[in-house]
Amino acid sequence: MTTIEQVPWASMPPAARSGGDDTGSRLIDRWFPCASVDAAVGTPTGSGLSEKALFTWFASRPIAQARAAVLTALLPDQAMHHGDVQKAIVSGAADAQQRLRKVIAAQYPAGRPVVLDMFSGRGIIPLEAARLGVTAVGTDLSPVATLAGRLLADYPLRDWSAEPDLPFKQPPADEALFDEGVPRLLRDARLIMAEVGSRVAEAVSPLYPRNSTGAFPWAYLWAVTIPCDHCRRRFPLIGSMVLRHPYRRTEDDGQALQLVVEQDTWHTEVVEGSPLKEPTFAAAAGKKGKSARCPFPACGHVHTLESVKRIGQAGQYRDALLAVGEELEGVRKIFRAPTQQEIEAAASVDLSALPPLSGLCAVPDEVIPDGNQDTVRASAYGYRTYGDLMNPRQTAKFVATARAIREVATDCIAAGLSTEYATALAGYAAANLPRQLRLATRGAKLRTHGKPDGTAQNRVKVADVFSNESKVSFNFDYLETGPGDGPGTWFSLSESGLNALKKVLAESPAGRPGRFRRASAIALPFRDGSVDAVITDPPYYNMIDYADASDLFHVWLRRTLRDLTPDLFDQSGHDGLQDKTDEIIVKRGNAPDEHRTRDFYEQMLSRAFVEARRVLRPDGHLVVVFGHSDPDAWRRLLGALHDAGFVVTSSWPSRTETAATGVASIKVTVTIGCRVAALNRPAVTAAQVDREVTERVKAAAREWDREGLALTDQLMAAYGPAMEIYGRYSKILKPDGGRAELDRYLTLARTAVRDATALKLDELPLDTFDAPTRFAVFWQRLYARSDVPKGEARFLAQADNLRLEELRGALLTESKSGYRLRLDAPDVVGEQSSAFEVVRGMAAAWDQNATEGVAAVLAQGERLPTDAHLWAVVGEIVAQLPPSDQVAKALTAVQRNAATITSLAHRAVTASAGESVAQLALSLPDEES
Ligand SMILES: C[S@@+](CC[C@H](N)C(=O)[O-])C[C@H]1O[C@@H](n2cnc3c(N)ncnc32)[C@H](O)[C@@H]1O
Structure with missing residues (x-):
């Protein structure tokens, strides 16, 4: 190659x-x-x-x-x-x-x-x-x-050695960072992050009561509550009752959430072991999509996802605290029900009194643009602004963080650091905001590793909101980390940022x-x-909505760095978000007036x-x-x-x-x-x-x-x-005098790849098969049963001089995400059918009527039972599908019974007009299934 x-x-x-x-x-x-x-x-x-x-x-x-x-x-x-x-x-x-x-x-x-x-x-x-x-x-x-x-x-390639010392005291841990030879930038970034972390913890501590050891709990599990459409009582939407799976090796029974319902109210408890009750937001047995079931015994009303969404769009969602997670010896996470003090503290947040940040409303009030239901998923549930993506206490912590970063930068400049250096250091601290946002917001759910039977490691983490490339996910139940230690907190994310910086610095000894x-x-x-x-x-076409997916970062970075980096964060689009006028992407979704x-x-x-x-x-x-x-x-x-x-x-x-x-x-x-x-x-x-x-x-x-x-x-x-x-030629001229365009050569390139592979089925070259079969066989080799984008499907059709429109229905089904090869029964089998369709007919006929059915399909398709091309396609489909696939199973049985089918079909051809295939079968050997 x-x-x-x-x-x-x-x-x-x-x-x-x-x-x-x-x-x-x-x-x-x-x-x-x-x-x-x-x-x-x-x-x-x-x-x-x-x-x-x-x-x-x-x-x-x-x-x-x-x-x-x-x-x-x-x-x-x-x-x-x-x-x-x-x-x-x-x-x-x-x-x-x-x-x-x-x-x-x-x-x-x-x-x-x-x-x-x-x-x-x-x-x-x-x-x-x-x-x-x-x-x-x-x-x-x-x-x-x-x-x-x-x-x-x-910044990592600049020399900052002439800068004065930072006006903050060194954090106690990780003294190695302060050894001789540790790059200045790394040392100071660490100092800045520690300073910001402790200022934030102090600012928000009234909202996060400390536990009996005097520490902040690691995390808090929340859920959205809705009023029941039937009985009007509020209940939480919980997608999983598992808090920690059991793990036999460490004799850990695991923990689960218990929803206790009393008259018109509910509260949560935490029980040892596996969940005793079903979650309130789950797929009902035998149903595909999730629905919400009211847990009050006399009610039990089921709300479809659409009606749950409608409740959100009517502004009826509220957040409720379900459980608190503590870190035991820095390893195991233990959950408990929240105390009354914790519930009250969490509910005491008042965002309305917050002074503006960088001249902007402290709580991000920028509206999530239309057409982002797929990228910023919460927007499909009635959350309108970027500030809505968190609960009020999370927002208060992010506001405190933005404010702390601004203040430490101001303190640095006051202590004689250059504005450039203070900006660089504030930038590293601000880089923790996107890291933290990835593990915050209503998309960050509790991630429970392990298995219900206790056979696998049972770590507990916060899930990343970008579980699917650049899509900001959404869940009704989500985790909030506290201002202390543990995965997903400011301090732990600072460590990951510093480790990354350390490697960049170590690998850039010289440079500019x-x-x-x-x-x-x-x-x-x-x-x-x-x-x-x-x-x-x-930009990769339609793969990533860079600006839409990063606007969540933008609103917070703007509040933090606008004064320090006006060239980046002072201007923005008319909606306060990143300007997308020139963004070179193909935007997914069907927003009206979308220009991309x-x-x-x-x-x-x-x-x-x-x-x-x-x-x-x-x-x-x-x-x-x-x-x-x-x-x-x-x-x-x-x-x-x-x-x-x-x-x-x-x-x-x-x-x-x-x-x-x-x-x-x-x-x-x-x-x-x-x-x-x-x-x-x-x-x-x-x-x-x-x-x-x-x-x-x-x-x-x-x-x-x-x-x-x-x-x-x-x-x-x-x-x-x-x-x-x-590109070697200025003009490529066709016999009619017209110019050959780029498309012709892109198609030709793909055809050449196909021809070069010289596919053979049972030693029969692919080009000796009919065109739809060639198309289907090549498609199956490439994509099996996956969905294929329309552009790709069109190219594949063109390579066999076929039109996609002709193939739709007979060989392909169209879905939201493209096209898929049909392997089910064809609508009809006749003389005009391609070998591929006849074979699909044989598979379906086996399931219904075994050898007789298959022989009948051969007769309908006017195929000789010895047709080598047909049997080669049978072998090809079997080889390409997993053995457990229903079509593969049927065709394997067809192969095993080839002799019987062949005799049946032969005799059907030669038998007298009055004798049916079923009658002939009576005189043939037993079938192998
Ligand atoms: C494939 S990414 C580049 C990734 C980069 N190589 C990296 O390692 O991170 C494409 C980039 O193009 C940017 N982009 C989109 N439209 C643009 C435009 N009109 N001008 C400049 N950049 C644009 C996006 O913001 C995105 O960062």
Whole structure:
């Protein structure tokens, strides 16, 4: 594969390959350390997980890929550097990095090269450039992301040694942090966080009564209550009564919540062992969706989810405290019922008297925009503002935290620290807010590990509200952590932030601070021709709603940092949230007037690449990292690049994504090398380009196959080589004189992958089957029973010259998230039916009428019982499905009874017209089931 430490097109001069001029050839033009990236992404050196822990942001490109992209875009195209690049990626070897830094410096004698990431997110790519000592610049539309970039790749690379000491006393624990040689920034960030934590604890202590040992309890379990539609009495919506599962190994019986109902009131108790009663918000036996059952004995009224939502939309939800969690010896979590004092303290919060923060209402009153029911889930339940996402006591704690961060920054400046340093330190403290928000709000439920039978470890935690990529989840019962110690509290999250900072500092011994500005990629604040390389990871189409999902962070960061970083948090959209006018995404959901459509994505991306071309030196490189399972996303990205005047010069797949994203998971992202298209490219005929693309992709696919790259990923990786060839020509002319467009070659690339796999069923080549069967077999190999996005389904149909519309119904069912292959009984079986449909008919007939049924289907489909293609499809479906699948079971039985079915069907053909298949069966051997 392009593993690719080897050289595709090695024999070809760069100008012929790229269509660009031959000046400034870089490693990426001919070589990329794909195998090293693949090997490193799962390791602490290459994953970047600890760097990413510094600030929550929603795109997870591994650091190994960023490092590879930056190094190969800056290093000269000389094989002698391959070894050092591989070392730098796999082990982060300091000596190799040092040597490469020098080579890069020598490559740019006129001054440090400038590397720009115009979609910089949390700043992973600029960090890698900054570490190499080049001028690293990051821009992002989101102020939250821009702050993240500064915390990762700017402040840690600055020298703060001339700053005076902080005016706070050192916290007692972790003295090692104050040893000689501990970086100044790390030491002071720790001091600031400790100071903020203790100021907050003091400010909110009246709201959180201490326990008998004088400590704050670890956490509090809350639930939303609703008035019963029938008896009008309020009751809590509890999704699970388990507080801690039992664990046999430690002789722990576990704990459960008990709802005690007395006349018109209820209260909670905590019992040892497993739950004695059902939760009030659960799926009823045999039903799919959850519903709420009124627990009052004389009532028991059941509320559908829709009616529960209606109650919320009418403003009828209230919060109630159910249980309190204490940490026993720092390990086990023990729950108890809340005391009366705790219930009263929690209810005593008065938010109305809070003075404003940064000129804004202290409680975030920014309205959650329409169309976010899928992204900010609470908005579907009647919660209108970002302030509504927490209960009043949680809000009071966040307000106290924002205020404490502002005050410590002011104290620092008063003690003589530079505003820049105070801002940096306040930034690290503020980075704890998103970390804490992830584990707070009504989406943070109690996470009970273990099993009801006590056979598994039974840890208890707070669940992350981003359980599903960038969607802020919602639950009726949720956990609130206290102002003391324990998972999810300020102090424990400070430790994770500091550990991340420690690693960034340790791995950036040299380098030059990156510069981060908030800017839209369509209007970059840089001069023409001022950038040597643009290396970027553009928004992934419809996968992540960056701004909508981070507005929860934005409202709190704005209240905290507005005065210190006015360039980020002073301006905002008209609604007080992040400005989304230019956000280059495809927004999911059906909000009226939503402008972030597919066409908008393509047009804006194209404008962004035009901007990249403007700021790039004429011989500069554009490197784009991209991955998506939907071909439509690829078509739009590649179309945007092409429209902006870039040509793809090389493309390098690496296995970087492991998380399931969207409907189909992507495991591969492609690093795409681009140059500005040369003016003198030749024109050519479509026939020639068709041939070149097919040969090139087939050759690559055979390599990918040997490397074990999944077929779905090969389809995606194939766009690169197709685009490389497409970009070599100024015009591609069809016989009718018209121009061949990009789409033609994206389809051709995928067809070439399919042809290269040379699928055979029972030694019969796939292309000897009828077209719908070819389509269905290939689909099943790729996606089995998963949902497939429409764009992908259309591409697959086109590869067999079929139209999606013809396949809908007969072979595919349409669902909300795409299309799915039908394996159930076809609507009819006849002479015109494809082999795939006849086989589905055979499976269904087996379940109803065994051998006779199957023989009858063969007769209806006018198929010979010896039809090798038919039996090959039977074998293929069985092989692709799990053995427990009902269709697989039926077809396995069909295979076992092939002899009987064949004889029955033969005799049906030859028998006299009056003799039925059922009569013939009487004289045949017994069936095997
Ligand atoms: C795939 S992410 C980049 C992730 C980054 N590589 C990282 O490691 O965090 C894409 C970024 O594009 C940003 N974005 C979206 N529209 C933009 C625009 N018009 N201008 C600049 N940035 C934009 C998003 O805010 C998001 O941070």
